[in-house]
Amino acid sequence: MTSHRVIVDVPGREPGHISCPRGTSVLRAMVAAGLRHLPVGCRSGGCGVCRIRVEHGEYTLGRMSATQVDDTAAAQGVALACQLFPTSDLRITPLRPTEATTPPEENP
Ligand code: FES
DSSP states (O other): OOOOEEEEEOOOSSOEEEEEETOOOOHHHHHHTOOOOOOOOOSSSSSTTTTTEEEOOOOOEEETTTSSOOOHHHHEEEGGGGGGSSOOEEEEEEEEEETTTOOOGGGG
């Protein structure tokens, strides 16, 4: 089975590394690997707790609530890890809820 390597960068922590099989969401692969770099909520693209930014790599997305990730954010690489399916190796960064909708310079 084809797998892709996913690196999870969290400031102040060692990066997490997982292998994500094709057709498996990044969040599911993280849970299976015991990697606790992201909160786990609904697992269906609705609650937004698993919001991340893709820093590098190719992927497809499942259904995501537009309330959690609008088209503009999605075009900038924001995604929900439970709906993120790698098609190449990826590097991702978890986001706090406000970081997905507010430019970094406007965060307090
Ligand atoms: S766990 Fe709820 S949107 Fe991903």
